[in-house]
Amino acid sequence: MKATTKRLTLATAAMLVASVACAQTTPSGLPNTLAWSAYGVGAGGYNQAVAIGNALKQKYGVNLRVLPGKNDISRTLPLREGQVQFSAHGIGAYMSQEGFYEFGAKDWGPQPVRVLLLNNSDQVLGPVTAKDAGIKTVADIKGKRVAWVIGAPALNQNITAVLAFSNLTWADVKKVEFGGFGASMDGLINNQVDVAWTSSISGKAYALAKSPRGISYPTISHADKEGWKRLQSYAPYYVPFYGKEGADLKASTPVETGAYPYPLLVAYAKQDPKLVKAMTAAMVDTFADYKTAAPGNAGWELSLQNFSWVIPYHDGAISYFKDKGLWTAEHEKNNAMLIKRQEVLATAWKNVKSRTHADEAAFAQDWMKTRAAALTQAGMAPVLTTW
Numbered sequence: 001m002k003a004t005t006k007r008l009t010l011a012t013a014a015m016l017v018a019s020v021a022c023a024q025t026t027p028s029g030l031p032n033t034l035a036w037s038a039y040g041v042g043a044g045g046y047n048q049a050v051a052i053g054n055a056l057k058q059k060y061g062v063n064l065r066v067l068p069g070k071n072d073i074s075r076t077l078p079l080r081e082g083q084v085q086f087s088a089h090g091i092g093a094y095m096s097q098e099g100f101y102e103f104g105a106k107d108w109g110p111q112p113v114r115v116l117l118l119n120n121s122d123q124v125l126g127p128v129t130a131k132d133a134g135i136k137t138v139a140d141i142k143g144k145r146v147a148w149v150i151g152a153p154a155l156n157q158n159i160t161a162v163l164a165f166s167n168l169t170w171a172d173v174k175k176v177e178f179g180g181f182g183a184s185m186d187g188l189i190n191n192q193v194d195v196a197w198t199s200s201i202s203g204k205a206y207a208l209a210k211s212p213r214g215i216s217y218p219t220i221s222h223a224d225k226e227g228w229k230r231l232q233s234y235a236p237y238y239v240p241f242y243g244k245e246g247a248d249l250k251a252s253t254p255v256e257t258g259a260y261p262y263p264l265l266v267a268y269a270k271q272d273p274k275l276v277k278a279m280t281a282a283m284v285d286t287f288a289d290y291k292t293a294a295p296g297n298a299g300w301e302l303s304l305q306n307f308s309w310v311i312p313y314h315d316g317a318i319s320y321f322k323d324k325g326l327w328t329a330e331h332e333k334n335n336a337m338l339i340k341r342q343e344v345l346a347t348a349w350k351n352v353k354s355r356t357h358a359d360e361a362a363f364a365q366d367w368m369k370t371r372a373a374a375l376t377q378a379g380m381a382p383v384l385t386t387w
Contacts, residue, residue: 028060028285029278035065035084037075038263040182042203044123044296045263049088051293055286062282070180071151073102080111085271086279088263092154094237094311099345100385101153104367106353106360110345112269114314116280118261118306121299122251124200124243125259126220127162130213133194137219138227139166146173147184147196155181155197160386161234162258165220165227170386189213199262200246201295209247217243217255231258234384237310245296261299261306267314276316284320307331312338341380348374 034056039045046068053064067084069075072092078084087093096103099110129135133144141163148170149155163169176193178184185204187193189211198205200217209215221227222240231238242254249255265283267276284302291297307313307327312335321327348371357363372382 028062028282029274030056030060030062030282032061033063033065034086034279035067035078036086036088037067037069037078037084038088039075039090040068040070040180042182044199044202044294045088045090047201047203047294048119048263048290048297048300051290051297052283052286054293055289056282059286059289060282070182071149072096072154073108073151076103076111079266079268085275086116086265086267089266090154090262090264091158091235091237091260092152093264093266095153095157097311097342097345098383099349099367099371100157100383102151103153104364106363109349109353110342110371112342112346113266113311114269114271114276114317115309115311116265116267116276116314116317117283117300118265118304118309119263119296119299120261120304120306121201121296122243122245123259123262123296123299124217124241124246124249124255124257125158125262126197126243126257127159127195127218128188128198128200128205128208129195129216129218130188130191130208130211131216132213133216135194135216135218137166137221138162138168140218141166141195142168142172144173144194145176145192146170147187147193148175148177149181149184149197150177150179152181155184157385158197158235158238159195161231161238162220164234164384165224165231167230199296200243200249205247215247217249217257219255220257222256235260236381236383237261261309262296264311266311269314271314271316273314273316273319276314277320278316280317280320302326308334310338312342340378341375344374344378344380345371 036049038049049066056062056064075087075089076096079087093113096111097113178187184196188196189208237260238258241259243249243257244251244254308331318327352367352370375382
């Protein structure tokens with residue numbers, strides 16, 4: 001991220017948090033004003049955050065200020081700096097935990113993120129194409145123009161994983177760079193690119209569907225077990241899924257593809273457990289009020305939560321789930337393992353930072369080698385990347 005952009009982002013977030021700092025606590029246990037970071041305006045995650053904010057305002061008088069960010073870094077930066085308390089994030093939260101790509105830069109490294117709730121809706125999260133591109137399956141992406149979003153390691157890693165499904169790499173496609181998610185989808189609409197990553201419920205997906213090019217979802221065959229093994233070596237969070245909700249989709253004709261939770265409501269481990277518990281409770285208690293207020297919101301339902309996923313849950317959220325009788329010994333075991341993984345990564349990062357490197361490339365090479373060795377020694381999968 002350029003220094004100017006970083007200053008503007010933090011300045012905007014600072015104005016948000018200033019109002020939070022002097023806010024009174026409501027009966028819900030939440031302050032009068034909350035701040036979240038989220039995806040950019042028009043994205044599914046942003047629309048959901050706004051709908052949730054309306055529900056919080058109506059029920060508790062809580063003002064939710066949503067700070068849009070065009071990529072993973074700009075969503076995580078205000079969260080790391082304490083300028084917002086929570087983020088309606090994407091799988092970039094997992095990339096920040098792992099220290100991948102932009103999060104492997106010297107001023108980042110693996111981040112101690114924690115989950116409050118996951119959105120597991122019927123939306124597709126995957127590669128979308130224009131109908132006129134003639135792409136029916138992942139294998140058909142070979143030789144096509146594919147969007148690479150600068151500063152968005154989650155989107156790029158996801159496409160890397162899907163390409164691996166059909167034994168393809170970025171060398172087999174034409175890489176086209178964009179400055180943000182919205183720009184990549186606009187590029188698809190404007191015939192600058194043939195493939196981009198999105199949520200089927202995003203405003204951009206609907207815009208593509210209404211455009212002259214139309215929208216199409218390449219099939220990711222669930223029967224191809226070896227293909228899924230290759231895909232999940234890059235994206236362990238991605239699973240076979242039938243998409244039923246979103247642009248040009250309906251339940252009667254689901255798309256054979258894949259998905260993961262989106263958005264994720266996350267915080268840093270250091271966030272006040274009482275605030276986290278209150279936020280979790282408020283999300284559950286107002287669910288009926290925002291369930292149908294934005295596409296995909298039904299996925300926030302408590303019964304759809306996955307308590308044994310790839311990012312650990314926050315202590316405050318766990319306290320709420322325990323009160324509800326939902327948190328089991330098996331969930332606790334998985335959570336402890338994930339926290340241990342973050343600790344292994346943090347130690348490996350500290351070791352790499354203590355060494356002298358000739359340049360950024362040497363630093364990145366040392367980090368990826370050291371993290372892989374540390375995780376392997378701890379009996380944990382390193383996860384593949386394109387680095």
